[in-house]
Amino acid sequence: MPSDTEKNDAAANPAAQRRDLHTLTHGELAELLASLGQPSFRAKQVEEWVWSKNARSFDEMTNLPKSLREALAERLTLGGAVEVARQVSSDGSRKYLLRFTDGVSVECVGMPSRSKLSVCVSTQAGCAMGCAFCATGAAGLSRSLTAAEIYEQVMHVRDDFNSRVTSVVMMGQGEPFMNYDATLAALRKLNDPDGAGIGARHLTVSTCGVIPQIMRFANEPEQFTLAISLHSAVQRTRNALMPGVRKYSLINLYNVMGEYVNKTGRRPTYEYALIGGVNDTDAELQALCDFCEGTLVHVNLIQLNEVEGSKFRPSTDLRAQDFVRRLAAVGVEATVRNSRGSDIDAACGQLRQRVIGRRSS
Numbered sequence: 001m002p003s004d005t006e007k008n009d010a011a012a013n014p015a016a017q018r019r020d021l022h023t024l025t026h027g028e029l030a031e032l033l034a035s036l037g038q039p040s041f042r043a044k045q046v047e048e049w050v051w052s053k054n055a056r057s058f059d060e061m062t063n064l065p066k067s068l069r070e071a072l073a074e075r076l077t078l079g080g081a082v083e084v085a086r087q088v089s090s091d092g093s094r095k096y097l098l099r100f101t102d103g104v105s106v107e108c109v110g111m112p113s114r115s116k117l118s119v120c121v122s123t124q125a126g127c128a129m130g131c132a133f134c135a136t137g138a139a140g141l142s143r144s145l146t147a148a149e150i151y152e153q154v155m156h157v158r159d160d161f162n163s164r165v166t167s168v169v170m171m172g173q174g175e176p177f178m179n180y181d182a183t184l185a186a187l188r189k190l191n192d193p194d195g196a197g198i199g200a201r202h203l204t205v206s207t208c209g210v211i212p213q214i215m216r217f218a219n220e221p222e223q224f225t226l227a228i229s230l231h232s233a234v235q236r237t238r239n240a241l242m243p244g245v246r247k248y249s250l251i252n253l254y255n256v257m258g259e260y261v262n263k264t265g266r267r268p269t270y271e272y273a274l275i276g277g278v279n280d281t282d283a284e285l286q287a288l289c290d291f292c293e294g295t296l297v298h299v300n301l302i303q304l305n306e307v308e309g310s311k312f313r314p315s316t317d318l319r320a321q322d323f324v325r326r327l328a329a330v331g332v333e334a335t336v337r338n339s340r341g342s343d344i345d346a347a348c349g350q351l352r353q354r355v356i357g358r359r360s361s
């Protein structure tokens, strides 16, 4: 549910009454322009400004008549996410809290390294899946984002770094596969040479394991990358950690991932946040080895980011190395991923929790 602050912001925001241009389909835009007496080529012109030139105001659209620019500005908004907070990490990562016109807010992160710029975006404001270790899960779902709102986060980071974005991961707030259509539309726009032009393999979706959508994703023609949040290969532990996917058993997940690999030939990633005494025991490690052995997969181990008020603690680095070694012994490649920007509340949902929590308290 939105916090009181968010509801008040929405009520106070007149722009929330207008639709955002980014959310219009080509047909809807063409219809609107026709109703304003415009020739059919205008839709393409407007779309070029929006998607290729990333125009932030109608005034910038200098090849449109002034009267049309004014008419569009009266009827539509153009993006309009406002940065309401930011944190800058000692490793150069920047985390932003963006607020949309109806008052809901999401996080995105820019992570530079040498000539590369990775961006982590949210697909929903909040999340309904309720994972026990996740700050976003604790807050519940406000609403799903539109494709334009997902795309806009990437553009915001790009503009702030003034640099080309080389990869995008959908690992911010929300469960992308509970917002499948908007996620796919955003991925396509990010991939489109007339959009951000990022190669499909550099566009990664992370899911907690919504099985029907994994198969749907496998059948998409693009070579997008898939990450699965596994976090335990023991059913009882996974049920406790990830109650939102309890109905999709590990056996089903195992089978569907086999089909995914057969169908796409691509190697998925399993995300595994190490939680001391919970999913880092010998029995858990053995179950993880059994789950992965003989399959095409890469295991990403990450130390849990501590969430305020949570009982869970990260594992030790020594234990993480044990996991890497044991997985390697059964032929499974695993790496311990650094949590980029862990000094800036980088774990999913933490900046939002801090800002929204503080404002409404």
Ligand code: SAH
Binding pocket: 127, 133, 134, 135, 170, 171, 172, 173, 174, 175, 176, 206, 207, 208, 228, 229, 271, 273, 302, 303, 304, 305, 306, 307, 347, 348
């Ligand atoms: N909902 C999707 C994508 C967003 S979460 C999913 O769950 O995959 C992105 C990643 O951050 C997931 O792998 C998630 O499990 C992980 N994550 C969430 N909270 C975390 C925490 N406190 N520490 C480490 N990783 C966390």
Ligand code: SF4
Binding pocket: 127, 128, 129, 130, 131, 134, 135, 136, 137, 138, 172, 173, 174, 175, 208, 229, 348
């Ligand atoms: Fe949602 Fe992912 Fe957080 Fe689970 S880990 S609550 S699926 S955002």
